[in-house]
Amino acid sequence: MKNKWIFVLIGIIIIAAIAAFFLFSQNNSNNTPYATSDTRRISTEIENKQNTSNTENTNNENNQNTKKLVETEISKFSTKILVEDNKRDNNLEISASKLNGVIVKNGEEFSFNDTVGNPSPDEGYEKAGIFVGGKKSKGYGGGNCQISTTLYDAVLKVKGLKVTERHEHGKEVGYVEKGKDATVVYDELDLKFKNNTGYDIKIYSDVNEEKVNVKLVKLSYES
Secondary structure: OHHHHHHHHHHHHHHHHHHHHHHHHHHHHHHHHHHHHHHHHHHHHHHHHHHHHHHHHHHHHHHHHHOEEEEEEEEEEEEEOOOOOHHHHHHHHHHHHHHOOOEEOOOOEEEHHHHHOOOOHHHOOOEEEEEEOOEEEEEEOOOHHHHHHHHHHHHOOOOOEEEEEOOOOOOOOOOOOOOOOOOOEOOOEOOEEEEOOOOEEEEEEEEOOOEEEEEEEEEEEEO
C-alpha cells in the first residue's frame, strides 16, 4: 500500500514538472518577439544615423569638389631691364621661374631667399653685375635684386601684407626710384613679408625682353 502512494506521489511530481516546463517555454516564446523587435528597431536607428552621416560627408566632399578656385588680381608692378647682359637675363629668368606660382597662405611669412634659394652655378646661375659695398662687381645671381625689388613694390600696394625685412642698395639701381628697392644676398640680406590679409595670395612672376613683371592675386572659392 505504501509503495502505491509512493508511485502516485512520483507521478504527481513528474506531471507538475512537465506542466512547469511547458508553461516556462510558452512565456519565453511570448517574450522573444518583443525582444527581437526592440533589437531590430535599435539596429535600424543606428544604421539610419550612419547612413545620414555618410551622406553628409559625401555632400561636403562634393561641395568642395564643385567649388571653383577664383583668382582676383590685387596688385602688379614692373621694372625695366636697363642692362644688356645675357648672363644677367639668364639669372632673372631662373629666379622669376622659382617665384612664379608660389602661394603664401594667410598668416604665413614669405622669405625671398628661402623661396628662390642659393644662386649657385649648380642651379644654372651665372656671374653678372652686383653691388658690393656700393661698388659694382660680379657675382653669381647678379640681377636677383631686380626680381626682389619688383616683388617688394607689388607687395607695398596690398593692405595686409606687412614687410618684415627689407634692405636698400648702397647705390641707386636705376630700374626703380630711390628708396623703393630691396636688395637680397643669400644667407645675409632677405626680403620678407607676412600675409595678414585674411586670405591666401599667389605670386606670378615673369621676364620678357624689356621688363620684370610681378602680379599678386587673391585666392578664393565660389560655388
